[in-house]
Amino acid sequence: MDYSFYQHYWWFLISLLGALLVFLTFVQGGQSLIYQIGKSDLERTMLINTIGRKWEFTFTTLVTFGGAFFASFPLFYSTSFGGAYWAWMALLFCFIIQAVSYEFRSKKGNLLGKKTFDIFLFINGVGILLLGVVVATMFTGSEFVVNKANLTNIEMPVISTWSNSLHGLEALLNVRNLLLGLGVLFLARVLGELYFIQTINDDNIQARSRKLLVFDTALFLVFFLSFLIWTLVAKGYAVDPETQVVSMENAKYLHNLLQMPVVAVVFLLGVVSVLFGIIWTLLKPKFIQGIWFTGIGTVATVLALLLLAGWNNTAYYPSNTDLQSSLTISNSSSSLFTLQVMSIVSLLIPFVLWYIYKAWKAINGKQIDADEMNGNDMKY
Amino acid sequence: METLDLTLVDWSRAQFALTAIYHWLFVPLTLGLGVIISVMETYYYKTGDEEWKRITKFWMKLFGINFAVGVATGIILEFEFGTNWSNYSWFVGDIFGAPLAIEGIMAFFMESTFIAVMFFGWNKVSKKFHLAATWLTVIGATISALWILVANAWMQFPDGMHFNPDTVRNEMADFWAVLFSPVAMYKFFHTVTSSWIVGSAFVIAVSAWFLLKKRELNLAKRSIRIAALFGLLGTLLTAFTGDGSAWQVAQKQPMKLAAMEGMYQGQQKAGLIIVGVLNPSKKTYDDGIDPFLFNIKVPGLLSLMANRKLDSYVPGVNDLIDGGYPLVTKQGDSLITLSAEQKMEKGKLAVQGLKEYKLAKTAGNDSLAKVYLAQLEENFPYFGYGYIKEKKELVPNVPLTFYTFHLMVMIGMYFILFFILAWYMNKKNTLHSQKWMLGLSMLGLPLAYISSECGWIVAEVGRQPWVIQDIMPVNMAVSQISAGSVMTTFILFAVLFTVLLVSEVSIMIKQIKKGPEGLN
Numbered sequence: 001m002d003y004s005f006y007q008h009y010w011w012f013l014i015s016l017l018g019a020l021l022v023f024l025t026f027v028q029g030g031q032s033l034i035y036q037i038g039k040s041d042l043e044r045t046m047l048i049n050t051i052g053r054k055w056e057f058t059f060t061t062l063v064t065f066g067g068a069f070f071a072s073f074p075l076f077y078s079t080s081f082g083g084a085y086w087a088w089m090a091l092l093f094c095f096i097i098q099a100v101s102y103e104f105r106s107k108k109g110n111l112l113g114k115k116t117f118d119i120f121l122f123i124n125g126v127g128i129l130l131l132g133v134v135v136a137t138m139f140t141g142s143e144f145v146v147n148k149a150n151l152t153n154i155e156m157p158v159i160s161t162w163s164n165s166l167h168g169l170e171a172l173l174n175v176r177n178l179l180l181g182l183g184v185l186f187l188a189r190v191l192g193e194l195y196f197i198q199t200i201n202d203d204n205i206q207a208r209s210r211k212l213l214v215f216d217t218a219l220f221l222v223f224f225l226s227f228l229i230w231t232l233v234a235k236g237y238a239v240d241p242e243t244q245v246v247s248m249e250n251a252k253y254l255h256n257l258l259q260m261p262v263v264a265v266v267f268l269l270g271v272v273s274v275l276f277g278i279i280w281t282l283l284k285p286k287f288i289q290g291i292w293f294t295g296i297g298t299v300a301t302v303l304a305l306l307l308l309a310g311w312n313n314t315a316y317y318p319s320n321t322d323l324q325s326s327l328t329i330s331n332s333s334s335s336l337f338t339l340q341v342m343s344i345v346s347l348l349i350p351f352v353l354w355y356i357y358k359a360w361k362a363i364n365g366k367q368i369d370a371d372e373m374n375g376n377d378m379k380y
Numbered sequence: 381m382e383t384l385d386l387t388l389v390d391w392s393r394a395q396f397a398l399t400a401i402y403h404w405l406f407v408p409l410t411l412g413l414g415v416i417i418s419v420m421e422t423y424y425y426k427t428g429d430e431e432w433k434r435i436t437k438f439w440m441k442l443f444g445i446n447f448a449v450g451v452a453t454g455i456i457l458e459f460e461f462g463t464n465w466s467n468y469s470w471f472v473g474d475i476f477g478a479p480l481a482i483e484g485i486m487a488f489f490m491e492s493t494f495i496a497v498m499f500f501g502w503n504k505v506s507k508k509f510h511l512a513a514t515w516l517t518v519i520g521a522t523i524s525a526l527w528i529l530v531a532n533a534w535m536q537f538p539d540g541m542h543f544n545p546d547t548v549r550n551e552m553a554d555f556w557a558v559l560f561s562p563v564a565m566y567k568f569f570h571t572v573t574s575s576w577i578v579g580s581a582f583v584i585a586v587s588a589w590f591l592l593k594k595r596e597l598n599l600a601k602r603s604i605r606i607a608a609l610f611g612l613l614g615t616l617l618t619a620f621t622g623d624g625s626a627w628q629v630a631q632k633q634p635m636k637l638a639a640m641e642g643m644y645q646g647q648q649k650a651g652l653i654i655v656g657v658l659n660p661s662k663k664t665y666d667d668g669i670d671p672f673l674f675n676i677k678v679p680g681l682l683s684l685m686a687n688r689k690l691d692s693y694v695p696g697v698n699d700l701i702d703g704g705y706p707l708v709t710k711q712g713d714s715l716i717t718l719s720a721e722q723k724m725e726k727g728k729l730a731v732q733g734l735k736e737y738k739l740a741k742t743a744g745n746d747s748l749a750k751v752y753l754a755q756l757e758e759n760f761p762y763f764g765y766g767y768i769k770e771k772k773e774l775v776p777n778v779p780l781t782f783y784t785f786h787l788m789v790m791i792g793m794y795f796i797l798f799f800i801l802a803w804y805m806n807k808k809n810t811l812h813s814q815k816w817m818l819g820l821s822m823l824g825l826p827l828a829y830i831s832s833e834c835g836w837i838v839a840e841v842g843r844q845p846w847v848i849q850d851i852m853p854v855n856m857a858v859s860q861i862s863a864g865s866v867m868t869t870f871i872l873f874a875v876l877f878t879v880l881l882v883s884e885v886s887i888m889i890k891q892i893k894k895g896p897e898g899l900n
Contacts, residue, residue, distance in 0.1 A: 053500055056492035059451065064484030066458055071481035074473025074549075081459060082466025082859030089463065089869055092456055093876075099452035100880055103444055109890035111883040148548040151471070151856075152735035154767055158467050158860040159548070167861060334474045335544070335551040345482050352489045359493045359513075362505045378499045 006339035007329040008311060010072035013346055015306035017065040018135070019299040022184065024058035025128050026291070027051045029192030031098075032125030032185070034118060037196065037208045042370060044118065045106070045379070050199040050368045051192070052102040052380045057356070059095060071342050075146065075332035076317055079160035080134075083144045084168025087134055094127030102380045125188075132184030134168075136177035138309045139231050139253065141318035143170070146325040163321040176230055183224035187298065189216040194281060194291035201367035210282065217278050232257070237315035239328050246315050246326045256312045263311070267304035273297025391866040392464045392858045397840070398870060399456050401833060402877040406450035406884075408832050411525060411572055412579015412614070413443050414518030418511075419606055425511045435599050437502075438896035439583065440514075442888060444499060449884045453877060464866065468847055468857035475541050475552045476531055479559075483527035490520030525575075526568050533564035536839070537632045538848050543760055545737050545753060550851070563628045567839075570621035573614045574832055577795055580611025581828035584802055586892055588821035591812040596895055601806060608803035615795045622792070623685060629842075630686030630694070631710075633849060635774065636842035638697045639781035641682060642671050646695035646705060651677030652685060653786065658779050665697045665775050697775055720771035727765030730756050764846065767856045776844040784834035784841070791831035798824060 030051040038044030070077040081088050097120040104110045105117035143163040151157050164170055171177050193209040193216065200206070236252020239245070249255070257264045277293030310316035315326035333339065373379060417439045424432035458480060462469050469476075497505060497513035505513070534540075540557025541550045552558065584607050587600035630637045637643075642658055643650065644665060656675030663669075680690040687694070695717075699705050703719030718726070733756030740749035768774060802821060805811040811818070845853040 053496050056451070056496065057489075059455070060484070060488045060492040063455055063458060063488055064481070066462075067477070067480040067482075067484040070458075070462065070469065070473055071477030074469055074477050077462040077473060077477070078466035078469035078859075081462025082464070082469070082861070085463055085859070085861050085865060088459060092459055093872070095455055096452045096876065099455070100448045100883070103448035104883055104887060107445070107887045107891070108894075109883075109886040111879070111886055148470075149735070149738050151467070151548050152731050152738070154731065156860075157767070157856050158858070159470050160466055161860050165862075167865065334477065335547070338474050338478055338552045341552065341555045342478055342481060345478075345485060348485055352485060356489065356493050359497050362509065363496055363500055365504060378502070 003336045003339075004330065006336060006343060007333045009343060010068075010333065010339055011310040011316070011329045012307065013349075014065070014069055014072060015303050015310070016299075017061060017068055018306050019302035021058065021061045021065055021131075022187070022302045023191065023295045023298045024054070024061050025131070025184065025188040026191030026195045026295070027055045027058045028125045028128040029185075029188030029190065030125070030195060031121040031192075032128075032189055033192050033196075033209075033212065034122060034125075036212060037193075037205055039204070039208075042373060043202070043205060045373050046200055046202060046205065046368055046370065047196060048102065048105070048118070048121065049373065049380050050196065053363055054195075054360075055098065055102060059099060062095065068342075072334055072339060073327070073329070073332045074334060075160070076327055079144055079146060079327060079332075080142075080317060082160055083162035084134065084137075084142065084171065085162075086166070087130060087168030087171055091127065091130045091134070094124045094130070098124035105380060126185065128188050129181040129185040132181035133171050133177045135184070135306075136174075136180035136227070137171050138306075138316050138318075139180075139234075139236070140174055140176050141237065141320040141326075142168075143321045144319050144325060145322045146319070146327070176227060176234075179223050179227035179230070183220060183227055186216050186220035186223060190220055190278060191291065191294060191298065194277060194294055197281060198288045198291045199364060199367055201369040210285075213278065213282060237318040237323070237326055239313040239315055239326075239330075241313050244328070244331065246318070246323045246328070248323075252314065253308050256308045256314060259312055260307070263304045263307050266300050270297045270300030270302075270304060274301060385863050386855070388861070388863040388866060389855050389858055391863050391870055393854060395464060395866055395870040395873065396457075396460060399453065399460065399873055399877070400836065400840075402873075402881070403450065403453040403457055404833060404836055405829065405881065406446050406453060407521075407525070408575035408578035408829075409446045409582055410443070410450050410521050411518070411575035412577065412610075413439060413446070413582060414521055414579070415576065416579055416583055416603075416606055416610060417443055418515045418518050419610070420603075421511050421514050425507055431598065432602075434896050435602060436514075438599065439603070440498065441891060442586075444495075445884060445887050445891065447495065449880050452880060456873070462859075464859050464861075465847070465857045466859035468852065470549055471852060471857070472535075472538075472541075472550050472848055474549055475534060475538075475558060478552065478555075479527040479531040479534075483524050487520045487524035487527065491517055491524065494520065522572055525572055529568045529571055530559055530561075530564045532839075533561055533567045534558055535846075535848050536567075536843060537561055537563040537628070538851055543756075543763070545734055545756060546741075548734070548738075550848075562624075563632060566621050566624040566628055570618060570625050571835070573617035573621060574792075574835060576614030577611055577618060577792075578828045578832050580607040580614060580799065581795070581824040583607035584611070585822045585825035588811075588818040589892065590895070592815070592818050594812075597812065599896060600812075601809075604802060604806045604811065608799050608806060611795065612799035612803065615792060615799060618792060619796070622789070626685050627688065633843055634695055635697065635700050635776065636781070636838075637686060638695065638700060639776045639778045639842050640785040640838060642778055642782040643682075643694070643696040644671050644698050646693060646699040648683070648693050649680045649691045650682040650686070650694040651679045652681035653677050655786070655790075656782075658782060660779075664772060665701060665778075671778075697778070701771055701774065720765075720768075720774055723762045723765040724768050724771065726759040726762040727768065729766075730759035730763045731766035733757075733759065761850060764848065764851045764853050764856065767853050768845070773845050773853075776842050781838055781842040784837040788831045788834035788838065791827050791834075794827070795824070795831075 034044050034047050038047045101117040101120040105114050146160050148159050150159050193213045196209045232254040233251055235248045238249035238252050274294050274297035277290040280287050281290035310329050315328045317327035319325040420436040494513040494516040498517050501510050539561050540554035542553050544551045583603050587603045590596040590600040654676045657673045659673050662671050683692045683694055684690050701720045703717045705717055707717050708714050733752045737749050737752035847854050847857045
């Protein structure tokens with residue numbers, strides 16, 4: 001197995017982690033719904049408690065996504081985080097305020113009051129839009145220059161430099177980025193609604209979740225499909241496998257989809273599964289397992305989308321300032337040895353998924369209801 | 381010509397220091413209290429005594445409050461390597477990224493999965509599964525500490541790597557050398573066992589408050605019994621691994637050791653300072669002013685600690701700058717050490733070698749490239765010195781390193797006596813009536829935190845200006861953003877983390893006042 005195999009394998013793992021992260025944003029989606037679905041304090045408490053038992057998975061997946069990206073493609077870490085400073089900082093602030101809000105919201109002496117911590121959760125929920133926006137830059141490009149020779153310039157040794165003073169905020173001004181950002185936000189809300197339907201035994205919450213599901217699905221489809229179609233027909237960033245020269249290619253991502261039939265199949269199955277979970281939930285009032293279909297479908301769809309960005313000789317983090325500074329899985333990866341070491345570590349991932357599944361089942365065995373919230377058990 | 385803004389370096393350092401210090405307010409309690417609640421729950425599991433369950437749940441509640449802020453303050457540290465130290469991320473990411481990723485895969489998922497079972501699983505899973513979940517939460521936290529400390533240790537003692545001039549970065553050559561470096565092992569055990577002190581001091585302080593208020597006597601006594609023994613164990617192990625860490629510092633970062641001891645002139649049979657007051661009028665290493673107003677030393681002890689030989693030579697700050705003293709390497713070779721100027725010269729040759737190598741490669745001149753590659757490789761151990769402008773930059777902040785080191789050690793020694801006394805008086809059932817001891821018990825809490833933070837200040841301030849020892853100084857590692865941007869995020873973090881800390885303390889106090897009956 002050569003260097004290129006490991007680079008592709010690690011791009012697959014990064015894509016998988018990214019895909020799992022998007023699925024787990026049902027936590028953020030749920031947080032963005034606490035005021036629309038939760039009309040009373042008790043209802044909000046139920047909503048927050050059911051997602052509150054899962055928020056750490058989303059958080060941990062984000063951190064691991066970062067760590068794995070650092071280990072496998074360190075040039076992305078240095079270029080994107082150090083360059084798009086404000087975009088990442090804004091996203092991180094949204095997560096910092098989330099981490100304490102569950103634990104603190106209903107505790108006496110919490111200084112800011114329950115309302116503030118609930119608003120923090122709401123901000124984190126809506127803030128997930130930023131994740132979609134930064135992921136979209138993998139298809140639309142950013143403004144940076146990478147010059148490794150800078151290191152020997154003692155006065156200014158920085159290798160990756162951002163070419164504008166907005167440092168990432170400019171990504172919010174790009175319509176295509178915003179379309180994916182909104183797509184991710186409304187998908188997260190759809191997933192959040194499906195999760196509430198599965199885990200909360202309360203008629204009002206069930207009814208409101210189902211009602212909003214129609215509305216959010218429609219918006220998700222509008223934004224996501226606009227992004228998708230635009231991206232498939234737009235110019236993409238192709239890499240010449242021989243010379244590593246990056247150039248613009250018409251309909252590059254559509255070509256990728258057609259040239260990688262397995263990815264295309266995964267993508268289509270994902271889309272079907274996403275829609276099945278939603279539609280079946282809407283048609284069958286007793287059906288509550290839609291989250292699994294839509295969730296797994298989300299993983300498949302996002303996985304395929306990210307593979308389109310990095311596989312098949314494509315620059316996954318393109319630079320519009322200097323096309324040849326664009327990052328590809330071959331010019332930004334760790335050394336062969338490090339990728340090999342990390343690949344051995346990655347064999348632990350199935351084991352991790354297994355115990356997460358076990359623990360998940362153990363905790364979600366029974367739906368949350370008002371009685372449990374009024375009982376003496378631990379709650380947020 | 382474009383130059384880096386030095387205030388940018390300062391603000392970036394300040395932000396990292398701020399976020400790391402805040403994060404470290406919460407981590408040691410997680411590591412220490414985590415083991416204590418696991419032991420308590422094990423008692424419950426073995427005896428079936430509901431009182432143990434009540435005690436476990438009480439401490440677990442406090443654990444959860446603290447854990448949340450630890451998580452909140454932790455996420456930024458990982459991403460800061462990219463956001464604020466982007467050059468660092470590329471230059472050593474091939475080695476440094478791996479432990480961070482492994483930490484996520486191995487440790488964070490374990491913690492986050494089982495902490496949910498620990499809090500919400502009491503009536504949902506079996507007693508055995510619950511106990512396993514509690515242990516796995518703290519084991520996960522400890523494994524997490526292992527990997528991040530391996531990463532930190534590697535910055536202090538870069539080993540198991542080689543420099544690749546084509547990719548312009550250091551690349552991993554030996555994973556086991558990174559993981560099992562002696563610096564990493566000492567650092568891991570020293571840091572984790574010292575966190576046990578914080579956990580124990582916390583439990584004893586809160587229990588002492590109950591004893592003072594004549595409430596929850598049984599809970600307090602049982603808790604002190606476990607915490608005092610665990611704290612004593614932690615303190616002894618911390619002392620042992622601290623000695624090992626200092627020995628490693630002496631070999632690998634002699635400048636840090638000199639700063640820790642405020643020692644400017646090296647000596648044979650060097651003494652270890654027990655207490656000392658530095659002379660505030662000493663401004664630079666070479667101003668000839670006596671560094672001390674007053675000190676008490678144990679002769680030979682520093683030599684013993686540094687080289688395991690009572691009469692060995694320990695260099696001071698001035699010797700390390702001036703060089704020229706004899707040194708016997710690990711391999712047994714004798715050599716004369718280089719001066720700072722010589723090292724800076726070699727560093728410049730290394731940087732120039734790299735620059736010319738790249739130019740020759742681009743021009744297709746392979747024979748010339750080979751010449752410059754040899755120049756680079758010969759001088760690479762001093763690569764970072766090429767970015768040092770004045771030799772005084774090589775001297776860390778001596779007063780800060782000196783005082784934090786001595787404060788840490790003094791508090792550590794005090795804790796040995798304290799835990800023995802607390803355990804003994806608790807066993808003899810006299811603790812609750814001795815108000816002075818209950819007072820000392822509550823004082824132990826801030827002391828434990830001060831000592832723990834001091835340890836990190838010694839480790840991190842003492843190694844300045846290096847972000848990677850001898851290879852990369854701070855000014856070579858930063859991201860190119862405006863100093864104003866970093867100042868803004870610094871202020872945001874300072875405000876946000878302070879609010880979180882104050883809320884946490886306030887919630888903790890309310891929760892403690894309510895006691896175990898007021899859960900929720």
